[in-house]
Amino acid sequence: MTRQELISLIRERKSFLCVGLDTDPAKLPTHLQGTPDAVFQFNRAIIDATIDLCVAYKPNLAFYEALGIDGLRQLKMTMDYLHGLGKPAFTIADAKRGDIGNTSERYARAFLDPQGDFNFDSITVAPYMGADSVQPFMAYPGKWVILLALTSNKGAFDFQLLPTGNTSDSRNSSISSISSTSTPTAIPLYQRVLETSRQWGTDDNLMYVVGATKADMLADVRRLVPDAFLLVPGVGAQGGSLEEVCRHGMTADCGLLVNSSRGIIYASSGNDFAEAARAEALKLQQQMAALL
């Protein structure tokens, strides 16, 4: 899906909601538990109940991989169902991949190749291994990399916010020798990731993950990537505020995909799980319509 198609879909549905399909068999409604392809049945019901209220779906690969090969089979059923619906939705493989070039090429094929089992529109990628670990995911026209910048978890503080200089090798160098060989201002690692990655892609094939739990940092993010789309997890279950995210992160083209997973798909554990999911998605869509 191209950037323009995504923007049009956001305007048409008055929504920038992404529904996270973190489907956990232990949390399925009792009447589905133990039935064949229960994960797919659950996903299909959630999709049918929400597709006119959201613009994106984000299956979290870990939840399918944890079920082994059968889980991936049910993910494929879910993706085949989405592709056959005739109602567009931007699809995100939340897979956090990234490896040396010849290996990232294989991951790109696995998730983005139109001839592959899944044919996602995009994939989340971790930046630690640098340019050649990220660029192979940009080889498919109309497909996207969603690069981790500032994540919504507590561990984000361990490295993402470390002040960094910009020399390429600082072994044993002191701060003073760094300052002499780098910009006068040290910036946090996540901002370095934003800056450096601008050379790898464009606003048409590169988005960023910025957690809603750090909405106050969105102004800094927008200074570095004024027009890039941001995938924002952490609204709801993780405590992020939609208003805060929009205040600091929204652009003229919206520029946001805000994800909610547990808050929507587990709104009820009863037979009414799909209606309850729709009700939660509708609340968010109505807030989004007002904010657009």
Added chain:
Amino acid sequence: MTRQELISLIRERKSFLCVGLDTDPAKLPTHLQGTPDAVFQFNRAIIDATIDLCVAYKPNLAFYEALGIDGLRQLKMTMDYLHGLGKPAFTIADAKRGDIGNTSERYARAFLDPQGDFNFDSITVAPYMGADSVQPFMAYPGKWVILLALTSNKGAFDFQLLPTGNTSDSRNSSISSISSTSTPTAIPLYQRVLETSRQWGTDDNLMYVVGATKADMLADVRRLVPDAFLLVPGVGAQGGSLEEVCRHGMTADCGLLVNSSRGIIYASSGNDFAEAARAEALKLQQQMAALL
């Protein structure tokens, strides 16, 4: 496999070789191409030809995922074969995973759970998301995290070698204000990853990836993690030197797993591929026996 079992295996086989199973259908010998389960057949022949010369096997998940669900089925066949052989080998899921805590728990289950489809001894994990993205992989007794520190690719220079201060939030701070709030010496990000992660695990459940192409930095690595096992890719095809790696990285317990993938498994593309793989593995094992 415990640390002591791994050390005993290294002494018994006089080898610290890890064979990387980066199995690519396009590179299979002609007589295997297009045959059922060709990837598994190839892996089985490589394992039979090398298991007495190596201590570990490292399937690269991307190569299996690129083949879709059928590729993962053949990975499971490969792991089932290894588990049934009656000859021990340390198994590494080279998967570069890592996500928020509840998601890393699922990835850990997918790859490390003895009841799961794969039951690997270890998994490679990316550090960018911090403590809660790594620690769930340490929940399985006798299983290991192999954390990315300094990788063998060119992109390693983009972020892993950036000088970092150690304050937890440097937004808009100048180098001088950093130096006042952090250690006087800035250290590269990969060293920060080594330092910080020591609080997450021990030498009994935490190893590190350090690329052979950066062997000159192994002395710095050993200063920070004197006894941790290191998984060293990049010998051979990527140009790293085994002697250099051992000079700077070997400990009294060896402390190294040196990986070779393409150099062994694609030593010949003919009917003699397994014999050729054995010959290449034997060359490395003999060098390793001399270095131990």
